[in-house]
Amino acid sequence: MKTTYIRLSLAATLLLGIYSCKKGEVASSDMEAYANSDTVAVASDSISSVATMKVKDRQFIKTADVNMEVKDVYETTISIEKSVQELGGFVTQSNLQSNVVSEDTYNTSDENAVLVKKYQTENRMQLRVPTEKLGELLTKINDKKLFLNSRLINAEDITSSIKYAQLENKRIEKNSKNISELKPDKDKVDLYNQNMSEGNLQQLANMDVTDNLKYSTVDIYIKEPKIRVAEIAITNTDSIDDQYKFDFLYSAKSAFVEGYYLIQKIVVGLITVWPIVLIGAAIFYFARKRKPAKKQPNAEA
Structure with missing residues (x-):
């Protein structure tokens, strides 16, 4: 989950200054426009209403965490990545690996042998998908499960935080005007440079919040319930060792x-x-x- 990251972004939005009033208004207008959009999310009986929830005059940052067992991890991974791409999202992390449980070698002749590996495959993925498509994506993911271990969907209401940040922007803007009225000296230059730096950070924080509003983060952990067996043909090394021992x-x-x-x-x-x-x-x-x-x-x- 990216709750800590989101809170840090909000804290930066509340505390940092703006480079100019126009920049702050542009970032705020982007968040307002997204919150008031009329996009209708796809609802499903198998998905919590949290994923598709829209409330007027409210802004939510939505995240999801899914832990489930599937028949084939590799095929499921390919299917999920394709679904994310079709919905206008993207994959930020995919860590597919096979955990070897045991490994034994059996000689079948003087020249040949078989390496038997018992393993279990798993994958940890992180996706970014348009928030209005979150419910549809979770439906597609749910269709691939054999057993659902856990699913967490979170909608964090940041409406009041954004409004408070807008008030802070106005206060900082007024401070910027007061700085401009000061007599030119070294202190004024330092205050101006500091205010400009805070303005750049403010713009970056607004962009982060806007991005988290538009795109939901989904963490997925999938694994296979049973152990697989792989039989690999190899050379009988024991006979070669005996030959030259x-x-x-x-x-x-x-x-x-x-x-x-x-x-x-x-x-x-x-x-x-x-x-x-x-x-x-x-x-x-x-x-x-x-x-x-x-x-x-x-x-x-």
Whole structure:
């Protein structure tokens, strides 16, 4: 739902200034003209009267949120998008995806296998449709359902907010005239620039409100009630792994080469530590040389 966005737009309409009186009147006249239009909405027994409601001298921003289960998400998505286009609307978001529940591989021969995927498809959509066509669109969407989980239709009355904004526009216009009567100085330039910036923002806020009055926003979530199964033909990778898993001749040759390299590494290692070997040999030699000779046993004894 876009309630927060709408309220922010209304707040900007109430608080911000206008660039000129003419601009503010044009934006207001657009909203007034739309509110007083004689367009007749298509009513249906299956759709709430909120979607087709029109009250004299009242202005409503309408939104809808639908959550339902369908037979085929992809076909339903295409049908909804086509219906929106025929009614003069447009799709702002469509996020179709398949959620994989499980994935298994079964070998059918030495060369072939089958990948079995179990999945469930869903789609989240957001549509903009002319407000007078909202009821007709919801009727078309309702025809595609298997089971309706929820449906929310909201009509927000913004009549008093728009009237209050018009009063604020007049007050700001008067302030603009007062600024023009001030003596030229730096403060006047700053006030003028600030008022011009607020006027641009005011115009943008009026355009947003007018757009939300003319076009209703519809959020749709659709999914399939049952899990689908996809069978995909693939190559048996296990047999290929077994085929190249071990080669005796190649392994023996590699082992012989590795042994040869190991001997080289040992010899090189001994050469690297030759100073230590030399010092150890010298110590052993002198230690043995200084060792006293053992006394000979007495022959007489």
